[in-house]
Amino acid sequence: MRRKACGYFCCQDVPDKNGNRMGHVTMMKSLTIKVEDEPRQRSDETGKRNYFPYEWLPLELAVFWHDKRRTLQAVVMQASPEVRERIKKVLLPGTTPPFHLEPLGLHVFLFERVLEMYDNSFWFLRDNLPKVESRQKPGDTPRPDYPLVHDLARHVIHHTESLEIAIDTLDTLKSCHDECGHDEAGVTTSPVSPQGGGPGATSAGASSGTDHGGLTTALATAGTRFDAQLVAQRNAIQQHRRLLRHYDKMLRQFLARSRSLNERIRNEINLSFNSVVQYDSRAMKTISFLTLFFLPGTFVSSILGTNFFNYGEHDPRFHMSSLFWPGWAAPTVGLTLAVLLIWWKWYASSTKVRTSGGSGPKVKGARWGFGVRREETEDGDGTASQRKHRRKVVVPGWKSFNSSQARLDAVPNSAA
Helix, strand or coil, X not given: CHHHXXXXXXXXXXXXXXXXXXXXXXXXXXXEEEECCCCEEEEECCEEEXXXXXXXXXXXXXXXXXXXXXXXXXXXXXXXXXXXXXXHHHHCCCCCCCHHHCCCHHHHHHHHHHHHHHHHHHHHHHHHHHHCCCCCCCCXXXXXXXXXXXXXXXXXXXXXXXXXXXXXXXXXXHHHHHHHHHHHHHHHCCCECCCCCCECCCCHHHHHCCCCCCHHHHHHHHHHHHHHHHHHHHHHHHHHHHHHHHHHHHHHHHHHHHHHHHHHHHHHHHHHHHHHHHHHHHXXXXXXXXXXXXXXXXXXXXXXXXXXXXXXCCCCCCCCCCCHHHHHHHHHHHHHHHHHHHHHHHHHHHHHHHXXXXXXXXXXXXXXXXXXXXXXXXXXXXXXXXXXXXXXXXXXXXXXXECCCEEECCCCHHHC
């Protein structure tokens, strides 16, 4: 079950034969996705499609801490190449902070590399976004690659999910670190003798002036070393706490950044859909225009084809009626021109009303060729609480006329 998890952290004590705590074991796992820079093409049952190759970068390890020996043993089950390079530095002296002085120091040491992996994963996704964004010019036929866009969106969703799990994992790590820190602090809070006798030691031997064969000097030296080790351990715990808080802030910032990238991809998908719909609406306009062109002739033909008109009863020959031109052609041409003229006037007026305003007043009913526009003018005192409102009825080809003016002392925003 843990092998299939995207991330977790757990900690439990290990008892000895007598039931006392001998140490404790911690296990941690994190998972990061890495997307390649260039998309590739593959074939399936639906045909050829583009996709972004990716791989998962795991980190899974178990650490055993021995209380008395103050040593730790680590077993790394899974690790990416980046983490392996980080683990090689464990054997190098002078690592800062010293991870080997406390139980969870190795986790803190490796989690810094995990943060770098999450950051690199985001920038791989971010750099691939311009490759799926629309680059078409106005008037061009839109050709969005929907499978490629959705494939990138899928990786961003996985990246966001892994960040949320990493934050939860880090919260559990911080809680366990606080518990371990309190346990270790119980040792460091023991009284230490100023003469370096260690916790609970007294300076009786030094004050009596007897060394007892060098035993007092040896105890003082051992106490000084023990005191220095406790101080170093306490400083390491405090330093690791600060680092864990810093890691928590960084992960939450990464999560906000990933969510913003997800919204940007959604915006790109919506733009692609809207571009295709807009292009399809142009084709529908052409079909509607052709319908308007042939509709008058069809209408006149249907009227002339009824029983009210009967030609050639006494003439069996097939010939065109002499009333064809005055009865069909003239009305058809006239009605066609009239319909096209009405449509052109309506389209021109509605387009002019939509594009002329910009950020100015909105016109209601513009799509039908007329509208009611509300204008606001301030009085001479310049106060915004008292305004004059007037309505203009805009009709194509007509002059706009004003309605009666009314002075309002307070106008809510919803009235505009």
